[in-house]
Amino acid sequence: MAEITMTQALNLAIDEAMAEDDGVFCLGEDVAAKQGGGVFKITSGLSEKYGENRIRATPISETAIIGAAIGAALAGQRPIAEIMLMNFVGVCMDQIVNHAAKLRFMSGGQTPCPIVIRTTTGVGVGFGGQHSDMLEAWFAHVAGIHVVTPSNAADARGLMRSAIDANDPVIFIENILCYGLTSEDPGPGYRVPLGKAAVAKEGTDISLITYGRTVLDALEVAGDLEKEGISVEVIDLRTIAPYDEETVLASVRKTGRAITLHEAVRPFGTGAEIAANIQEKCWDSLKAPVRRIGGTFSAVPFATHLEQAWIPQKSDLAEQIKASVGKA
Amino acid sequence: MAEITREKLLDVYTRTMKVNRTDEKFRELLMQGKVAVMYYCVRGQELVSAAAMAALEDDDYVVCTYRGQGEQTAKGIPMEKWWGECLGKATGTCKGKGGTMHITDPDTGIMVTTGVVGSGIPIANGLGMASQNNGDGRVTLVSFGDGAANIGGFHEAMNMAQLYKLPVVFLCQNNRYGEHTAYADHTDSVDIHSRAAGYGMKGIKVDGNDVNAVYPAMEEAVEHARSGKGPVLVEAMCYRMMGHFFGSDFSYMPPEHLAEMAAEDPLPKLRKVMLERQFTESELDAIVDGINAEIDAAVQHALDAPLPDTDEIYKDVLEETA
Numbered sequence: 294m295a296e297i298t299m300t301q302a303l304n305l306a307i308d309e310a311m312a313e314d315d316g317v318f319c320l321g322e323d324v325a326a327k328q329g330g331g332v333f334k335i336t337s338g339l340s341e342k343y344g345e346n347r348i349r350a351t352p353i354s355e356t357a358i359i360g361a362a363i364g365a366a367l368a369g370q371r372p373i374a375e376i377m378l379m380n381f382v383g384v385c386m387d388q389i390v391n392h393a394a395k396l397r398f399m400s401g402g403q404t405p406c407p408i409v410i411r412t413t414t415g416v417g418v419g420f421g422g423q424h425s426d427m428l429e430a431w432f433a434h435v436a437g438i439h440v441v442t443p444s445n446a447a448d449a450r451g452l453m454r455s456a457i458d459a460n461d462p463v464i465f466i467e468n469i470l471c472y473g474l475t476s477e478d479p480g481p482g483y484r485v486p487l488g489k490a491a492v493a494k495e496g497t498d499i500s501l502i503t504y505g506r507t508v509l510d511a512l513e514v515a516g517d518l519e520k521e522g523i524s525v526e527v528i529d530l531r532t533i534a535p536y537d538e539e540t541v542l543a544s545v546r547k548t549g550r551a552i553t554l555h556e557a558v559r560p561f562g563t564g565a566e567i568a569a570n571i572q573e574k575c576w577d578s579l580k581a582p583v584r585r586i587g588g589t590f591s592a593v594p595f596a597t598h599l600e601q602a603w604i605p606q607k608s609d610l611a612e613q614i615k616a617s618v619g620k621a
Numbered sequence: 622m623a624e625i626t627r628e629k630l631l632d633v634y635t636r637t638m639k640v641n642r643t644d645e646k647f648r649e650l651l652m653q654g655k656v657a658v659m660y661y662c663v664r665g666q667e668l669v670s671a672a673a674m675a676a677l678e679d680d681d682y683v684v685c686t687y688r689g690q691g692e693q694t695a696k697g698i699p700m701e702k703w704w705g706e707c708l709g710k711a712t713g714t715c716k717g718k719g720g721t722m723h724i725t726d727p728d729t730g731i732m733v734t735t736g737v738v739g740s741g742i743p744i745a746n747g748l749g750m751a752s753q754n755n756g757d758g759r760v761t762l763v764s765f766g767d768g769a770a771n772i773g774g775f776h777e778a779m780n781m782a783q784l785y786k787l788p789v790v791f792l793c794q795n796n797r798y799g800e801h802t803a804y805a806d807h808t809d810s811v812d813i814h815s816r817a818a819g820y821g822m823k824g825i826k827v828d829g830n831d832v833n834a835v836y837p838a839m840e841e842a843v844e845h846a847r848s849g850k851g852p853v854l855v856e857a858m859c860y861r862m863m864g865h866f867f868g869s870d871f872s873y874m875p876p877e878h879l880a881e882m883a884a885e886d887p888l889p890k891l892r893k894v895m896l897e898r899q900f901t902e903s904e905l906d907a908i909v910d911g912i913n914a915e916i917d918a919a920v921q922h923a924l925d926a927p928l929p930d931t932d933e934i935y936k937d938v939l940e941e942t943a
Contacts, residue, residue, distance in 0.1 A: 318754060328908065348756055357743045357777035364747020364761070367681070367732050370754060372747070387774075391737055392744065400725035401716035404732065436938050460940040491655075516708040 297478040299471050302446040303335045303411075306453035307373060309481055311343050311548055314371060316456060320358055321351040323413075332377060333472060354382035361424060362408045363393050371410050371457060379414035379466065380423045382431075393462040394437035395498045405538045406567025408463070409456045414468035415506060416556055416604050422592035427505070427557035433534035434564070439487050440533040443510035444465040446476035447532055451485030459487060466533075466561030468506040468556075490537035492544070496526035498618050499550040502541055502567055504530040507554050507605065523618055538570065545571050549580040550617045556606060579616045586610060625836050627898055628676065633836055634693040634895055635673035635908055636864045641888060645921060647707070651867050653915040655924070656708060659721055661688040666886035669794050671827040673857075675763060676839035679729075682748045683732045687722040688861075692764050693734070696727045700919035710888050710926035717929040730923035738799075739765060739772030742791065744922035746778050747894035749787035750854070760846045762790040768799020770813045779854065783822045783899045790842045793854065794829065796861035801873060814856035821852055829857030830887040832894055835923065860885060 297305070304314045311317045319336055320392045340348035351358050355376055358484030364376035381415030389410065409551060416425045432440045439567045441456055441463055443449035449467070456463040473561065484554055493508055494515050508529045515525035526544050528537050545551045550561045551571050568583040625633070643844040644663050647825035650656040670691025675685070677696070685692040693703060698714060706713025707721050715728045720891040722736035732748060752759040769775060770793055782789050793814070799807045810816070817824025819875065823845060834859055842853040860882040864871035895905055936942055 315755075320750075349750075349785070352777070352780055353779035355783055356774040357746060357781040359771070360740070360743020360745075360774065360778060361747035361750050361781065364684075364732075364744040364749070365751040365754070366747070366905055367727075367744070368748050368751030370751045387737055387740055388743060392733070392735070392740060396733065397939070397943075398722040398726075398937045399715060399719040399939075401718050402943055403715065403725055405940065439939070 299446040302450035310457045316370040325350040359388035361384040376412040379412045379493045380580040408523040421595040425593040439463040493529040494527040496524040498524045500544040503554040546578045551612040640667040640691045660867040662863040665860040670859045674837040684763040704923035710927040711929040739769035743778040749789040750880045767795040781822045782852040788846040789852040791854045817854040829859035
């Protein structure tokens with residue numbers, strides 16, 4: 294099997310879903326061939342194949358983009374809306390939170406809202422305070438939405454197909470720094486179910502629960518610590534909300550220790566929710582307090598050394614793992 | 622403009638009175654304390670809603686607001702389901718989980734009722750986009766007030782609808798108040814419909830209290846949208862004859878405004894037109910009697926209906942919980 298990048302994986306997943314179902318269409322800023330197929334080229338080549346009605350390049354109008362996706366979904370279509378960068382969701386939160394997430398419930402199940410909202414973000418590329426934030430916790434706090442993020446190309450392909458299949462809104466977060474990652478191509482039709490975590494590395498001493506780009510950091514640190522005799526289990530949530538509680542709790546019951554890790558800022562983050570849940574449900578198995586690691590509680594800074602200092606540090610992760618297992 | 626046919630006039634009259642009798646009944650129940658829920662009165666705006674719904678086909682889509690009783694009942698939501706929802710009963714359109722501000726009934730094309738001013742406007746574009754994508758020939762009509770024309774989503778949606786020539790009718794019911802704020806205190810431009818020109822869109826201003834003006838205008842707008850020529854912004858001038866919501870103070874409305882409203886009340890004007898077109902008093906009264914009987918039966922059905930099961934709070938969150 295050939296290798297594919299995450300960019301190719303996402304493009305292939307969208308392409309095959311559009312080929313299979315005429316109701317699947319994309320809308321967003323700059324997504325068609327005339328504009329270059331999207332700023333990160335995820336929809337490259339698709340408007341040539343499916344026409345400009347199914348790859349709709351939109352004005353810079355996030356509220357109108359999400360509103361249109363919602364309306365089309367209510368009429369039975371399966372829109373994939375692109376919000377170019379995750380911070381721009383601030384423009385259209387009413388449509389996502391008050392409408393997309395709630396229309397199934399408020400209508401008593403009559404109007405499910407199957408939309409995929411693709412969005413990109415990531416710290417480490419010098420985009421500064423308004424183009425870098427991981428805002429998954431905002432959506433994880435709202436009933437009626439799936440929040441998904443892949444950490445590798447194969448999962449990206451499989452999660453995107455499952456997101457398009459889903460009969461509810463899915464916030465699909467892509468990390469800029471992960472677009473170039475390569476995996477063996479899992480092939481057409483491949484799906485990773487929503488709500489199912491992956492054990493990215495098995496271990497016995499501590500469970501490291503993370504998702505997205507920080508899975509790479511977690512695996513690197515876990516590999517280094519293996520040489521020092523510390524066995525770290527790395528859980529890649531893949532779906533952040535509603536998350537795979539069963540896999541997380543089973544891992545913690547096995548290891549007796551846990552750390553949550555995310556790029557998003559630490560206070561009130563998803564890690565806090567997961568840590569609280571572990572302490573409620575695995576108290577008798579715990580050998581140490583659950584620790585949380587996240588980004589610095591400030592805006593993402595511009596200067597490279599500041600930005601690098603802002604990100605959760607691998608050295609800190611290693612130290613906290615050692616402290617937790619009592620080998621600091 | 623051709624004269625409205627007698628058949629269509631009767632249709633508009635019937636829908637208008639259905640809206641009006643529903644509004645009167647709702648206020649009566651609230652006054653009597655038999656019901657205690659949020660209700661946004663539509664007194665004064667009955668004709669605009671009725672004319673708009675009469676200009677649509679049964680399978681056309683509608684998006685409306687919390688002040689959407691007019692669109693909902695005039696489009697034809699079965700009365701028992703409508704009252705069931707307003708009373709929070711299991712028999713309601715949404716099993717009692719939506720309520721007066723979120724009535725949804727896809728069977729009659731009522732796709733979204735939003736409680737957020739202006740938020741339905743961008744959603745209407747999506748319904749229109751689906752119709753454009755799959756060629757089903759439907760028109761989507763979205764109703765909102767003058768206050769909604771100042772929210773950002775209005776501007777975004779107008780521009781996008783015209784860009785794609787979507788089959789959408791934007792119906793601004795200019796009832797002269799945005800919540801408690803008079804038109805002149807929230808908007809300096811003299812009207813809303815002229816904004817259409819700024820988007821390259823067709824705009825129509827019409828007297829919403831005159832059936833001979835408002836019905837033909839709605840028909841023209843719907844036909845324009847359906848023919849593929851693109852969206853239309855209709856500004857129907859009307860009056861909100863009561864406060865923002867039932868029970869709210871409206872002493873802020875100046876006396877001269879109240880006098881102007883009373884003089885322009887669409888209901889006596891409509892009855893006059895009906896009589897001019899050779900409908901008899903007894904024919905018109907019989908229609909209202911029939912509507913009253915239907916409403917009374919529906920209200921009783923809703924009052925007697927069971928409450929939703931408590932475990933409904935866990936259902937319909939995601940498909941997995943359906």
